[in-house]
Amino acid sequence: MDAEQLRENAHKMVDFIADYYKTIENFPVLSQVQPGYLRELLPDSAPTQPESLQHIFDDIQAKILPGVTHWQSPNYFAYYPSNSSIAGFLGEMLSAGLNIVGFSWITSPAATELEMIVLDWLAKLIKLPDDFLSTGQGGGVIQGTASEAVLVVVLAARDNFLRRVGKNALEKLVVYASDQTHSALQKACQIAGIHPENCRMLTTNSTTSYALSPIVLNEAISNDITSGLIPFFLCGTVGTTSSTAVDPLGELGKIAKNNGMWFHVDAAYAGSACICPEYRHYIDGVEEADSFNMNAHKWFLTNFDCSVLWIKDRTALIQSLSTSPEFLKNKASQANMVVDYKDWQIPLGRRFRSLKLWMVLRLYGLENLQSYIRNHITLAKNFEEFVTQDPRFEIVTPRIYSLVYAVNSTGKIFISHTVLSGTYILRFAVGAPLTEESHVNAAWKVLQDEASALLSTSLG
């Protein structure tokens, strides 16, 4: 690690990456390679002698990039976006450059403290109740993904309950959510040892726009209590993966409170939109929640990974996840003067991820971030109008935020699909930083052309 060699080589990498962005539209957005393609192109073992950086760049160009699906392409409309930005990228660079491992405050006080401060900033931007701020009993923490966020709160809630009702009651604990909830919840339950038959993924339908019905929820809870089971965890979603359904947080939260349950809100995708006052109402009722999650790496220009979890009672997390081996003990921790984020998460080690979120907030500022969100929503609205005007397509659920459905088609561009009430549906998610009106127009043309081709084939 020679500073001048680092400088020279890293400048070359900057140019390589800038050139990539300049030419990103030249690549097929969805990689067209076949399974196993790379093994045929690379040697069977690592080299004994060093190779040149130029040789590696050549290989990246010729062998790696053809196998990349270009999430940053303006033509990427699949799943959910994974935003990269200049600020996010610079933050990743700095984090990799410092390469600290911030598990405890002492291992880099700035890493812990900047995370607390920046997550307070973000909580204020989306107007979370003060209970979620680090200045009280709560606070925010950056997890890798929403899967880890929901897992740690399931664990905190599980252990809270088991302390009260006895540790052999695990098989009686019941989780509630809608059938539109992200699969991460079921995975978290599986990891935590919650019995699969105690995971109530309650059926939704178009009458509630696929939101969880408080009536259905209440009924399920009553039945379970009658059967001697113990309701302990409720997950509400704001912006479900299949149809951006919004669960009624206020009503759900009251039910959770009445039954002494933990109430978690998954706003992984849609949370970002709440920095705009006109969309903030989607999380009305969040004051009833015990924990709230949004992914800054989806639609908030912060490079992956940066999943933000806020919690009202940080003690619950720490009781579930803390360890204190001798070799990690230090004065500041022992005196309870500091936050040690190792006790808020699954792994011990952690990167300095708050840098990138801090740089996004500062280099862009709130107003630009709001414009960014609004522009995508406008583009999605445009797309919705295209679809409405073409009788061959149907819109199945109302457009909320920037997710639009186009039905009965195949896609040459990269979009993904889901199933709602048994119907196969195309998902068209607008959210890539480079996406402009022209790209949405072109995508619609692709969809129309493919639909025409399909129809003429099936008729002919």
Add this chain to the structure above:
Amino acid sequence: MDAEQLRENAHKMVDFIADYYKTIENFPVLSQVQPGYLRELLPDSAPTQPESLQHIFDDIQAKILPGVTHWQSPNYFAYYPSNSSIAGFLGEMLSAGLNIVGFSWITSPAATELEMIVLDWLAKLIKLPDDFLSTGQGGGVIQGTASEAVLVVVLAARDNFLRRVGKNALEKLVVYASDQTHSALQKACQIAGIHPENCRMLTTNSTTSYALSPIVLNEAISNDITSGLIPFFLCGTVGTTSSTAVDPLGELGKIAKNNGMWFHVDAAYAGSACICPEYRHYIDGVEEADSFNMNAHKWFLTNFDCSVLWIKDRTALIQSLSTSPEFLKNKASQANMVVDYKDWQIPLGRRFRSLKLWMVLRLYGLENLQSYIRNHITLAKNFEEFVTQDPRFEIVTPRIYSLVYAVNSTGKIFISHTVLSGTYILRFAVGAPLTEESHVNAAWKVLQDEASALLSTSLG
């Protein structure tokens, strides 16, 4: 995200980071700030309008760097190292630049395939049995940390057993390891719902150099079987955190096999040394293991995070961790033609982490990597000699790899401590990329001076 703006700003960040490395020795290696220092320096909320990059650089210099503990400093001897290198840094840059989320093969085939190939390369370098290669029933996967690695195999083993003996038998499952095992195992058990009283952290002492005794293990297993409990998981460690103890893998593995248990080997730190033929014997017996873990981010020049887990039976992991919601289904996955790493880990999303390991292996080559390891071990040997020659210090456990103990002292440089057999011990871990002979010499001088000062104070 404008390519030319990215180029311009990222070049500035490269210079900032290169300058940081150039001046890294000017910083106190352990941050000297007080808890809460940063909140006094930063505003209470995010800016509405954008700020300049220069303003942010100024703040990093004035407000962030004083709160950084410099893991890349040559004077860093605490915990374990967290290696940064030019190759590792370039790999991180490229990964952040592409910013793909490689949860399934289709989301970027190159990310999955490069990971499989590079982990096969690394498995061959440390001469793991062929069962661990991806070309058979096994394979490698990059986890974030060793904590996640041990968690996923505990889950795989747990679910394997519960399928056989019934899901209500969770409270009967017993885990075995030595009391020197990393706290990550106990955390994994807690997460998986293994009862704390069923975690046998078997006592070790200096007669086995703190390695787990097969006799003690056998006795514990027999007792548990007699009590109607179910032994299901054994963790052996090669290079424990407190004293780099090496558990006898061959003997432990046979006991595990005789009892039908899962045998995991944690070589998070020491695994890297096994690329040198003269240290490979420390993992003799690994052929008995079901899973093996080493952290390339510790002592293998690959920036954090990059924890490599190899497994012989990938099906066991997948059975425990797979989810397949409609919105992630695709042809290649449905046809079982590909690996989807989402089913080998806790989170859904994942970064393109194999790039950095690939670049480390190629830019340095095996011979340079071997020299790198050997040089640190030589420096640690030198340090051991210093300590031996000073009657005021005692070496408590033999030096293995690069960990040296100095007893009864305080430290102004950043080293850490542990407790062995009730004795408080200083840990001096040589492994930072920039550490040279002069730094070890200077560190020894600091230790001597501090010891002298302490002794004269206590005498005075």
